[in-house]
Amino acid sequence: RTYRDSVFFNETILATPRAILFAFLNWATRLDGGLAILMDLAIVALSFLALLFVARFVRSIARRWIGRVPTISNLLEAFLEGVVFWLVVVIGLLVVLASLGVNITPLFAMIGGASFILAFAFQDTLGNLASGLMIMINQPFDEGDYVEVGGVGGTVKSVSIVATTVVTGDNQVIVIPNKNVWGNVITNVTASDTRRVDLVFGISYEDSIPEAMEVLRRVVTNHPAVLKAPEPNIRVHQLADSSVNFICRPWARTEDYWTVYWDLTHQMKEAFDVAGISIPYPQQDVHIKTQVG
Structure with missing residues (x-):
């Protein structure tokens, strides 16, 4: 075998390009x-x-x-x-x-x-792979859910084996490595059918608390997207430096959350103006003492 290989090698070296071409064509057609x-x-x-x-x-x-x-x-x-x-x-x-x-x-x-x-060589990639499997098995969110994770909030577009793609509210597409997703706190905003809308309204110390409570209840009750159950929670919450603060916490369907939030903020200001209830600016009383020499 060694002798045959050496003869073939020498013949190849000594052969002309034409002979090599014909030999190749002969081999190719066999x-x-x-x-x-x-x-x-x-x-x-x-x-x-x-x-x-x-x-x-x-x-x-x-x-x-x-x-x-x-x-x-x-x-x-x-x-x-x-x-x-x-x-x-x-x-x-x-x-x-x-x-x-x-x-x-x-x-x-x-x-x-x-x-x-x-x-x-690919330890980070394998970490993303393992995290992707954990996301798919434990199902903290699904496609179409609005999530907040890794400092990013958006709608889940897709999840591959190594990365999660979310679309923000202003239509930016952000790709997050799965290791950063699974290793952080995941907030699934749309996992529940209903959400509580947390609002705070302040009135002046000179205004009537019962009148303000009545305005708050009327505006919240008249909004069509506010749920009847659970009932809205309206309470005097804090005696702040410049105002008496009320908490206003109605419930709404998840898809109506921002509609209720923006509508009530708008309507409450107008209702307070009609009722003569003021929303005070931050203020501070300064007392000056003079010393008689």
Whole structure:
């Protein structure tokens, strides 16, 4: 074998480019040469296309099966569908390669070694991967929820295996690594059907507290988006430096929260003006003492 390889190497070095070209063309047109490799490549390509079709079919079946689980989130559903799709593709390719006589055992060894190396090289990415799985399993939020996390507030657009994409109120798209999402306090604003609207109104010390209470109750009760139950909570809350402060805490549906907040702020100012109740500016009394010498 060594003698044959050395003769072939020397013949290749001494051969003219024309001879090498003819030798290559002869090898490429032989059934046990280039045509065999071309046929194997064609089989792999056609098998890959067929596997994509099969994987999509299996994914559609998995989608119908997963959709029957009432407690599963849209995020976890999309993740499981992707896992099913790529498992079918990878396993199918391995079966095709094995049927063509390719030894796939070294491939598994190579994947194992590469995984060990990549685990050290991509520690942050693996952290985001683990956090993404925790988000999908524990379901602190779902697509379409308004959340506040990592100093960012917005509507969840999508969650991949490594990052969460939210859209802010002014239509900015922000991508947050999942490690920062799962490692921080998550506030899901839209998880509940109803929310309490917390408002504070101040009146002057010279104004009547019963009259102010009556105005507050009337304005809150007349608003169509304020819920009857739970009942609104209106109380004198604080004797501040410049005003007597009332808390006004009606309940509304989550989607009506800001409508109620802005409407009551607007309407309460106008109602106080009509009733002759003032909202005082911050003020301070200064007493000057003179010393007679």
